[in-house]
Amino acid sequence: MIKRTILATVIALITASVIALPALAASYYISEYGNDFNYSGLISLNPCPSGWTCRNSNAKYYYLRQNGGSFGTWWARQAGTTPRRMDWWTFIPNDGTSQVFGAVRYRIINPTNSPTENYPTTCNQNNWKGQAPYMGYLSRGNNTSYMDMQNYCVAGYSCNTSYRVFWDRSQFNW
Amino acid sequence: MNYLFEHFKRYRKDLFIGVTVGLVVGFVALITGLGLQPAMASHPKTLSSIADSAPMPELPITDQSSVEDILTLMKNSHNLWKTLNADVLTVWQPAREPQTVYTNIQIEQISKARLTIQQYNNDNKQMFDVLWVSDGEKAYEQDNLSKRYTEYTLPTFAQSVDDFGLQSNSSLGDSVIIRHPMAVLIPSPIADYLYPTGLMQRQGKLEVLGTDKVSSREAVVIAWVGFDEKGLLTGKATFWVDSYTGVILKALVYGGETWDDVAEETTIVSIVFDKEIEAEVFAFKSSPDFEYLPLEKFYNH
Numbered sequence: 116m117i118k119r120t121i122l123a124t125v126i127a128l129i130t131a132s133v134i135a136l137p138a139l140a141a142s143y144y145i146s147e148y149g150n151d152f153n154y155s156g157l158i159s160l161n162p163c164p165s166g167w168t169c170r171n172s173n174a175k176y177y178y179l180r181q182n183g184g185s186f187g188t189w190w191a192r193q194a195g196t197t198p199r200r201m202d203w204w205t206f207i208p209n210d211g212t213s214q215v216f217g218a219v220r221y222r223i224i225n226p227t228n229s230p231t232e233n234y235p236t237t238c239n240q241n242n243w244k245g246q247a248p249y250m251g252y253l254s255r256g257n258n259t260s261y262m263d264m265q266n267y268c269v270a271g272y273s274c275n276t277s278y279r280v281f282w283d284r285s286q287f288n289w
Numbered sequence: 290m291n292y293l294f295e296h297f298k299r300y301r302k303d304l305f306i307g308v309t310v311g312l313v314v315g316f317v318a319l320i321t322g323l324g325l326q327p328a329m330a331s332h333p334k335t336l337s338s339i340a341d342s343a344p345m346p347e348l349p350i351t352d353q354s355s356v357e358d359i360l361t362l363m364k365n366s367h368n369l370w371k372t373l374n375a376d377v378l379t380v381w382q383p384a385r386e387p388q389t390v391y392t393n394i395q396i397e398q399i400s401k402a403r404l405t406i407q408q409y410n411n412d413n414k415q416m417f418d419v420l421w422v423s424d425g426e427k428a429y430e431q432d433n434l435s436k437r438y439t440e441y442t443l444p445t446f447a448q449s450v451d452d453f454g455l456q457s458n459s460s461l462g463d464s465v466i467i468r469h470p471m472a473v474l475i476p477s478p479i480a481d482y483l484y485p486t487g488l489m490q491r492q493g494k495l496e497v498l499g500t501d502k503v504s505s506r507e508a509v510v511i512a513w514v515g516f517d518e519k520g521l522l523t524g525k526a527t528f529w530v531d532s533y534t535g536v537i538l539k540a541l542v543y544g545g546e547t548w549d550d551v552a553e554e555t556t557i558v559s560i561v562f563d564k565e566i567e568a569e570v571f572a573f574k575s576s577p578d579f580e581y582l583p584l585e586k587f588y589n590h
Binding site: 168209211250 | 308454
């Protein structure tokens with residue numbers, strides 16, 4: 116009887132896993148306190164004030180002034196190993212005010228898998244306050260793939276050292 | 290394996306119970322999100338699924354058209370033209386220290402484009418003079434002031450517009466905005482006006498203000514006010530929407546010290562749709578005295 120119960124339980128677990136496991140391979144975000152998140156420059160880490168909408172577990176956000184003399188980059192890397200399609204998007208915090216945010220360039224990079232991929236995207240953060248714009252995908256992303264962002268001015272967009280640019284949370288489907 | 294097979298052949302009821310219990314447990318896990326939140330919204334969210342979410346309105350739209358019809362037109366806009374050639378004037382912060390940008394842009398869908406960007410500050414000093422060309426396979430960017438250029442291969446999604454987007458939607462609390470792939474890749478604020486689907490996916494309210502003409506084309510004027518999931522204001526804009534294509538012909542984007550300040554005024558001063566563009570327009574040739582830099586070095590200045 117015990118043997119029969121165990122075997123039925125095994126079948127139950129296998130069946131449940133078949134349904135649930137594909138869901139686990141869906142979307143993730145990169146913790147900004149782990150090894151897969153890094154930045155350079157005098158980047159400020161602030162608590163998310165009340166009256167704002169942030170991600171990063173609604174606790175913190177990073178920012179820099181646009182082209183303010185202290186240049187910085189952020190990057191975030193995911194931790195999978197098998198090369199496959201990796202969708203990237205990012206959340207722009209909303210400060211709930213009329214303050215203008217700057218435009219930035221994000222790069223999405225797969226430096227090692229063949230073919231390598233490395234393309235820049237342009238994002239006027241002012242258009243996407245409180246939104247999560249999609250940045251496209253790497254067709255063969257893996258654990259060396261990453262997204263980065265700089266605070267340099269982008270041609271065609273307003274360039275102003277009073278503008279702030281943000282990194283809140285990057286996410287990917289895997 | 291043989292043992293299992295024999296066992297379940299003998300006790301089919303055990304197999305039936307195991308599968309049934311597994312199905313129930315699996316679906317309960319999905320529904321309640323017991324650590325499986327990513328599965329909660331696993332339907333694809335692509336450019337075409339967004340465009341097809343409502344039937345196309347009769348064209349042209351007018352000031353009598355419903356807000357839903359105007360939104361649907363704008364989310365389908367990229368399907369309603371093949372080529373365009375436009376001259377565009379953008380003024381940033383027109384009321385204080387304005388920066389002026391002159392852009393010429395030529396596009397042949399899906400992914401061929403050429404644009405020139407010339408930007409001046411309020412002292413009329415040139416800030417940028419840039420040429421960006423996509424021949425459909427590679428993109429080139431040339432900085433005419435520093436005499437440098439770079440090139441990179443276009444990502445594969447530049448060739449597959451309909452499937453562009455999430456194969457399974459995020460369930461980490463974000464409603465992801467799917468901009469048109471060329472709006473993501475073309476380095477100009479005008480791209481989101483020529484491919485307005487992304488802007489119109491933002492949460493917010495629309496109001497029809499009336500009609501007007503921009504660059505000799507009929508336009509419906511709409512006011513947009515954006516809100517996020519908490520109901521906080523995210524933006525405010527007025528758009529002049531082309532009655533036949535849904536392209537944004539003129540935009541006033543508000544922000545600055547107050548929501549009444551104009552942060553950006555962009556006007557398409559001339560535009561021609563669907564006129565054949567010569568192939569050489571999308572061919573890039575660097576000048577001999579320009580220096581090539583790899584992408585990561587080109588942008589680090």
